[in-house]
Amino acid sequence: MKAAYADRYGSPDVVGIREIERPTPTGDEVLARVRAASVNRADLDGLKPKPGFMRLFMGIRAPRSQEMGTDAAGVVEAVGPDATRFKPGDQVMTDMFAAGHFGAFAQYVCAREKAFEPIPIGMSFEEAATLPHSAVLALQGMRLRSGRTFKPGGKVLIDGASGNVGPFAVQIAKAMRAEVTGVARGDKLDFVRSLGADHVIDYETVDYTKAGERYDWIVAVDAHHPVRAARRALKSGGVYLTMGGDTGTILAALGGSLLMSRFGDKWSGLMLWWKPMHRPDVDALKELIAAGKVRPVIDRRYPLDQVVEALSWVEDGHARGKVVITLPDG
Numbered sequence: 001m002k003a004a005y006a007d008r009y010g011s012p013d014v015v016g017i018r019e020i021e022r023p024t025p026t027g028d029e030v031l032a033r034v035r036a037a038s039v040n041r042a043d044l045d046g047l048k049p050k051p052g053f054m055r056l057f058m059g060i061r062a063p064r065s066q067e068m069g070t071d072a073a074g075v076v077e078a079v080g081p082d083a084t085r086f087k088p089g090d091q092v093m094t095d096m097f098a099a100g101h102f103g104a105f106a107q108y109v110c111a112r113e114k115a116f117e118p119i120p121i122g123m124s125f126e127e128a129a130t131l132p133h134s135a136v137l138a139l140q141g142m143r144l145r146s147g148r149t150f151k152p153g154g155k156v157l158i159d160g161a162s163g164n165v166g167p168f169a170v171q172i173a174k175a176m177r178a179e180v181t182g183v184a185r186g187d188k189l190d191f192v193r194s195l196g197a198d199h200v201i202d203y204e205t206v207d208y209t210k211a212g213e214r215y216d217w218i219v220a221v222d223a224h225h226p227v228r229a230a231r232r233a234l235k236s237g238g239v240y241l242t243m244g245g246d247t248g249t250i251l252a253a254l255g256g257s258l259l260m261s262r263f264g265d266k267w268s269g270l271m272l273w274w275k276p277m278h279r280p281d282v283d284a285l286k287e288l289i290a291a292g293k294v295r296p297v298i299d300r301r302y303p304l305d306q307v308v309e310a311l312s313w314v315e316d317g318h319a320r321g322k323v324v325i326t327l328p329d330g
Contacts, residue, residue: 003106004068004307006047012311014047015068017304023110025080030113032092034074035125037104039314039323040133040164041222041244042070046102047311068307069104069325070096073119073128077108085113091125092116095132098277105307105325115277120286123296130296130322131285137274138168139281141219141241142176145273150217150239152177157208157233160221161197162188164314165243167297167321169219170195175293181215183208191320195297209233219243231268240268297321 001022006015025031046068049058058064073093076086086092096104099111119128143149150156156173160166161182173180174196182192186202193200201208209229216238218230223242230240275281288294299321302310310323 001107002304003103004304005066006063006068007066008062009047009049012044012047012308012315015308015311017307020106022108025078025083025110027080028082028084028113029080029110030076030083030086030092030116031078031108031110032072032074032094032116033077033108034072034104034106034327035329036074036129036327037069037072037325038129038134038164039310039319039325040070041314042097042133043068043102044311044315045244065101067101067103067106069102069106071129071132071134072096072104072109073125074109074327079113083113086116091119091128093119093128093132095136095276097133105304107304107327117277117279117282120289123289126298126301126324126326127296129324130298132277132282134164134322135168135172135285135294135296136276136278136281137243138165138219139172139285140274140278141165141169141243141271142172142217144239144241144267148239150176150178153179154216155179155181155214155235156217156219157181157183157215158197158219158221159183159203159208159224161192161195161200162320163221163317164319164322165221166192167195168294169221170197171294172288173217175288175291178217181208181213185317188320214238227268231266234266234268236265238266240266241271242269243271243274298324300324301326303327 003020076088076090094116096102098115156178158169161170162184180197181199182197183201184192189200209225214235218240220242222244299319301324
């Protein structure tokens with residue numbers, strides 16, 4: 001079978017396609033033929049890697065795991081003898097983080113059945129492939145580990161509203177009856193408005209941490225402001241959480257979680273409670289989709305042999321929503 005791989009760190013240009021043996025499911029594993037996969041910022045962060053200290057876990061000089069790709073949707077081809085949830089022919093989606101490895105940019109994926117969930121009824125493979133990582137992450141960003149969230153009518157700001165996670169976050173916050181502000185580049189503001197955002201901010205001309213507005217909840221998909229600066233934009237009792245950033249930002253966010261949030265009435269820090277393919281959250285997303293409150297937005301589609309172009313489009317900041325890699329049936 002064909003699969004994308006990266007045997008060294010670098011730009012998307014280091015990614016190639018090679019032929020590997022198709023896996024055979026054992027135990028409670030599921031083998032699925034991939035019909036679509038989607039690009040996530042996590043795929044690009046793994047190529048750098050970002051933050052830098054992740055080399056300690058991923059490999060100092062080169063990645064220990066050369067597999068590429070996080071999200072996929074497709075059809076179950078075979079199951080292991082201990083699998084009970086799925087059977088051949090079932091339509092499924094997966095976030096490979098739940099399996100403990102990558103490999104979604106391939107003709108087949110194989111992982112334990114806990115990494116898979118059924119595709120929402122009536123949804124295409126391409127749309128389903130956008131959900132597992134980004135949409136679940138967006139939903140979980142609307143609450144703290146304790147379960148605390150904002151009240152209806154609360155002012156929510158999504159920093160990074162136009163990329164992978166942001167469009168889902170805007171829609172989910174609106175579904176929770178928040179007053180939503182989306183932060184994006186100027187040429188993407190109309191797209192963010194189309195998602196339902198009540199207000200938009202062009203980060204190239206306005207620094208929301210200095211604009212004087214105060215928010216109940218701030219989600220920074222990829223933080224570009226110091227934690228102390230972001231806290232200035234919070235109301236009393238407000239929450240600022242970030243899902244990623246460079247090494248300095250991540251360490252500062254960890255410090256915010258451990259120190260600043262303990263000595264004040266504002267919570268700020270790194271989102272550490274992410275649970276990939278958490279079934280209650282997947283079910284909640286399906287309900288929002290069925291109610292028409294959340295919809296996947298696909299910016300571009302690429303075949304597997306153009307995976308470098310797909311990754312580059314996202315890395316260069318062009319994408320409005322998700323970029324999908326498509327694979328033929330059969």
